[in-house]
Amino acid sequence: MKEFGYSLSPSSRVDLDKIDKIKQERLFALEPGFRKCMACGSCSATCSAGNFTDVSLRRAIAYIQNGQDLAALSLLKHCMLCGKCLVICPRGINTRNLIMNVLKVYGEK
Ligand code: SF4
Ligand code: SF4
Numbered sequence: 001m002k003e004f005g006y007s008l009s010p011s012s013r014v015d016l017d018k019i020d021k022i023k024q025e026r027l028f029a030l031e032p033g034f035r036k037c038m039a040c041g042s043c044s045a046t047c048s049a050g051n052f053t054d055v056s057l058r059r060a061i062a063y064i065q066n067g068q069d070l071a072a073l074s075l076l077k078h079c080m081l082c083g084k085c086l087v088i089c090p091r092g093i094n095t096r097n098l099i100m101n102v103l104k105v106y107g108e109k
Helices: 021-030 032-036 042-046 057-065 069-076 084-088 095-107
Strands: none
Touching (some): 021 032, 021 095, 042 057, 042 084, 069 095
């Protein structure tokens, strides 16, 4: 990582050079709508599972964009695939398809 004369605490440091570009491109191909997310949070606010688990699609998308794949997977593992977020998303993203493909692409060993 390039040094800029200051440092971040290790827990909040994100190294964009370590993003798995191949997996990200695969995800983009499987659900092109991923690029349209504007992080409004409507999906998380209305999430059925979010009321009693830590499911958050908005945060999971941000994690994937930052290359924090395991954190994203962890946030989606209790998703019930109910599709409520699909109905509410103002960008018309097929969120169910996105979630299923995140679990598929990043869940592979
Ligand atoms: S509702 Fe749609 S645009 Fe908003 S954060 Fe969720 S996926 Fe992104
Ligand atoms: S599909 Fe998953 S992330 Fe979307 S509202 Fe339902 S439980 Fe929440």
